[in-house]
Amino acid sequence: MEMNYLLNELISWLIFLFGIAGPFYLILRAIGIRGFKEITSYEPHTTFFYRMNPLVKIVFSMTVMIAATITIWWIGAILTFAVLLTYLSLRNGGRKLYLGGLFAISTIIGTAWGYAPFATSATLSIAFPGYHPTILWTWPSYFSVMGYEPQLTLQALLYGLQISFRTAAIISSALLLVMTNTPSQILRSLHKFNIPDSIIFTLMVGMKSIPDIFGYLDESIKIQMMRGLGSSHSRLFKPVYMLIAGVSAIVPTIIHLLRGAKDIAISADTRGFRATKKRSYVDEIPITRLDYYALGMMGFIIAVAVISIFLGFGRTIPYVA
Amino acid sequence: MKAIEIKDLKFRYLGSKKPSISVPYFYVEEGESILITGKSGSGKSTLVQCINGIIPHIVNGKRSGEVYLFGEPVSGQRVPEISRIVGTLLQDPERQVINYKVEEEIAFAPENFNLPREEILEKIEESIRAVGIENLRGKETSHLSGGEIQRVALAAVLSMDPRILILDEPTSNIDPEGTRDIFQFLREEKGKRTILIVEHKVERVLPFVDRIVVVDEGEIVLDGRTDDLINEAHALMELGIEIPRHILLANQMGITSYDIDEVRETAKQRNMLPEKKVRIHGRGAVLSTDVKVEYREGFRLRLSTSFEEGTITAVMGRNGAGKSTFLKALIGFIDKDQALVESPINMGELFLANPDLQTRGKYIGYLPQSFDLMLINKTVEREMHYSSRVRKANGMEPLIKELMNLFTLDKFAREDPLTLSQGQRRRVAMGATIAGGVKVIMMDEPTSGQDYMHKENLGREITELKKRGYSFIIVTHDARFVYRFADKILVVDKGRLAMEGTPEEVFQNSEKFGIVPPSEYLLRYGNELLVE
Known part of the structure; x- marks a missing residue:
């Protein structure tokens, strides 16, 4: 009876943990950050x-x-x-x-x-x-x-x-x-919708940053593994430790990104972003028959x-x- | 005409008690080129941010006084308006480039100013020619080297044809060839527009500027012609500024020349040449490897070498040569779906064939360039104990205490590592890496963006650890740092080991691999370039 109770507890927690860690592990291992x-x-x-x-x-x-x-x-x-x-x-x-x-x-x-x-x-x-x-x-x-x-x-x-x-x-x-x-092609298109430049720029920077975010997370997770996270437990629990490492990596990754985001904002503002109400484009993207x-x-x-x-x-x- | 005039400027960041910059009066004439230098955190960047309008328009704080650009106050203009006059190139090339293609990036500013298409095309052409990046037309910015991206970023700034150009540590994160190209541009532009360059590499910038301004603790403590530098050399050293060794020697000998050969000749006659550096070798290999990496995109690395116990080995070469790939292959950072990797390691009786991170991390430490990414604990103390805690390793306490002491971390033990200064964070990351019990430590560009004092501190720390038997493998572009502290250099070129030897041996022929020998080496060995 006692044994069944413990087994039930254990399996419940395993289902709970692997349910959360599974998709994350699939992204990290099968797809990979790359x-x-x-x-x-x-x-x-x-x-x-x-x-x-x-x-x-x-x-x-x-x-x-x-x-x-x-x-x-x-x-x-x-x-x-x-x-x-x-x-x-x-x-x-x-x-x-x-x-x-x-x-x-x-x-x-x-x-x-x-x-x-x-x-x-x-x-x-x-x-x-x-x-x-x-x-x-x-x-x-x-x-x-x-x-x-x-x-x-x-x-x-x-x-x-x-x-x-x-x-x-x-x-x-x-x-x-x-x-x-490319992000700038999307910028040009959204501009035609009269969507405010600040929103478009946020989207553009977001698009540029998504690959970086995963690069930083990957690096932080790997460093934790290198430093020994999960090394004293069975490999069976690797998805759980990857999840733990992923969660721990969020704060340093965000701080790292925020430090970079300031540079991006300065880079755009010191190059005349929102200097005028209208913006011209060197390459117009036409609507073709294909569209x-x-x-x-x-x-x-x-x-x-x-x-x-x-x-x-x-x-x-x-x-x- | 005065391009820049500052009157009674004071700026204090929110939460700070002391002003970060305090300038009673300062001016720059139109067409002047000025070097602004000082140690990290001295207020250099704050000063230029007051000039380009970042302060007070983007960065908040308490500001008084005024900055005038060609007579117009900065506080009365928006940053985009100021950017018609002032162009700013930032330190990290990858963080400031927003667009996908080179031409798109250069067109970004003219498009923002709503210029007609034909004019934008003209601006793109002019900027490409001015910076000499014709070979980069049509390329994707994400595929460029650090030096190339920095030149694209420079072209993007020039497309606004600014009358004042601010270069805020433009060469901190790029290789010597990229640095040379930026300085070549400075040489050509001198006198054509007003240039302010914030740099630690005083030695490299001096020939291209008229004045040198030193900022320390938020104040301008020296403002003089470059010719006056020789008289102030020792004072500048005390302010934490990297002064070329031959200038210090010239000052010491009482001669008024910057010419390295002349200084060397005089020093030779007076028997005042610097001492030969002591390099350690012959202690036996602590780690040997034969690394093969084949990326799906085509890049290949093949490098077979060994590292001696208790030594510092520098890995040098151009951006994209394969230096960081080499380190990442050794520690097991490269994913299988990215590349085929073989990196067997021999460490005495230990043989590691499988590039498993957890296993290799037990014997080798790795400090990435973005070391903040490893700081995941709430206090410095917990960060230092992390490896021993997760590995359940006992008996590490004496080592951790020793490292806390060596890196002067005791007083920050209860603080969050991410809230510390850059130098302190670097020391926490380094200490925590070694606290895992490793004896071989690999560091990826630890000198990048660091000022003279930080580099000297790093050099002293690794030298001390070397004496205790630790071995270091350091990827760096900093030839002076290498000459001062390394025992051996590996030069990597196009994924191959191009040269290997002591700094004295390698610097003889390193220029063909983009490595400029430091003045300290040239002062000691001159153009004879003989191994003694």
């Missing part, structure tokens, strides 16, 4: 995504987001896979698909796990008509302090999985924009989404408030 940098950085190429106007790509991301949000989960799943398949047209397409696919999987696992333990019976009853829970695991009662439901059910996991396709579709399409445009085709495709996606709703494939999954 891989993550690859799918968040621009590389020049000539295929259609690179020739499309960035503005149209922003609209494309918004279209995917709307379609995935207002329709049934499997339309979101189809959109995720379809967008991922277009990665094949990018520079080093096969590798981009591999990395993007792994990232989508880690997003799906992370989101599903993020929702599943918290999904209430009331929510699941709406999501699954005639709801009969299949109990997979019973948590120790004190897990409710963290907001956990008493039991983990198959339906809760499926529910989390369904929700995750919305996130995965949006992230996959947003990455397309980042991988096929009209792309807009047509987006119209088609929205049309499919609307028809799906009328056919009863609308937003059947409630969101957890």
Whole structure:
């Protein structure tokens, strides 16, 4: 009896820890910081995504987001896979698909796990008509302090999985924009929307900094490992120690970035940023026939989404408030 | 006409009791080139930030007095407006470049000023020609070396055609060739516009400036023509400023020439040449390795060498030669998906084939250039105990106490390491690395951006540790530091070991690998360049 109790406690904590560390470990080990940098950085190429106007790509991301949000989960799943398949047209397409696919999987696992333990019976009853829970695991009662439901059910996991396709579709399409445009191209496009320069510049610096953030985190984590973190425990626990190292790395990374952010702000302001209300551009990015085709495709996606709703494939999954 | 005029300027950062800069009166004539120097934290950068408007417009604090640019007060103008007159090049090239392509970066300022497209194109061409970066057209800024990025950043500043150019430690983070190019630009620009250059490398900048201004504890303590420097050399040394050895010697001998050959000849006649440096060798290898790295992008490194016990080995070479890659391969920092890595290590009876970080970290310490990234603990004391705590190693207390004492960290023991000054943080990072019980310590560019005093302190600390049996492998561009403290140099070029030997041996032919011998070496050995 005592043994069973201890085993239950141990497994519960392992599920809890690996549930959090799993997606993080997948990003760090399977994709790697280098891989993550690859799918968040621009590389020049000539295929259609690179020739499309960035503005149209922003609209494309918004279209995917709307379609995935207002329709049934499997339309979101189809959109995720379809967008991922277009990665094949990018520079080093096969590798981009591999990395993007792994990232989508880690997003799906992370989101599903993020929702599943918290999904209430009331929510699941709406999501699954005639709801009969299949109990997979019973948590120790004190897990409710963290907001956990008493039991983990198959339906809760499926529910989390369904929700995750919305996130995965949006992230996959947003990455397309980042991988096929330079920050200044996006700056030019957003400027045409009359979005304030300060907001655009923040986005631009963010885009430039994303790869750096992961570089710094990677370095800090590696230094902790080098200094012996986790070396006195089994390799089985490496994901947990990677998570611990990742959390510890956040403060020095942020401080390091903030020190750099000041330089970026000074560099921009001392070069006339916001000197005049209007800004000129040395290279205008035109709207071409290709962009009209792309807009047509987006119209088609929205049309499919609307028809799906009328056919009863609308937003059947409630969101957890 | 006065390009810059400062009257009764005082500035105090928020939370600081003492003004960081206090200047009753200071002026710069149009077309003058001025070197502003002083030790780290002396107020040099604060002074130039008061001139380019960063203070008071971006950095907050309590400010009184005024700075005038061609008669117009800085406080009455916005920074973007000031930037039409004052161009500023910052220390770290990678942090100031925002755009993806070289031309985009140069066009950034003219675009901000809403200039017509044709004019922007003209500005791009003019700036590229002025800095001599025709070979970088169309390139991606992320693929450039530090020196190349710094020149692109300079071209981007010049595209505004500023009447005043401020260069705030522009060569701190770049290799000697990049440094030479920046100084070449200074030579060509001298007299064409007003230039203020903040630098620690007094020796290299002197030929290109008219005046030298020394800032210490927020005040201008010396403002004179460069010719006067020889009379003030020792006073400047006391202020923590790196003065070339031959100038000190000239001062000591009472001669009024900066010419190194002339100083050397006189010193030779008077038997006053500096002593030969003692280099340690023949103690047996503490670590030997044969490193092979093949990156997916194509860069290859192949380097086979060994390091002696209780010595300091400097790894030198151009940016991108493979120096940092070598260190990272040794410690196991390179991911398998990035490159194929073979870096077997022999350390006496220990053989490490697997590049596993946790295993290698037990025997080798690594201090990265961004050492802040390793400071994860809330107090200095916890940071120093980190390795022994996570490795569950007993008996480390005496070593930690010894290191706390050596690096004068006792008084900061309870403080958060990230709140300390740069020099203190570097000492915490170094102490914490050694406190793991390692005997071989690798350091990636520890001299980068450091002033003379910090470098001297670092040199003294590693020399002391060397005497206690520690071995150091240090990647650096600083030839003077290497000449003063290293026992051996490895020159890496295009991923290969190009030269290996004592500083005296290597400096004979190092220029072809972008390494300029320091004046201290030239003063001792002259142009004869013979190994004695």
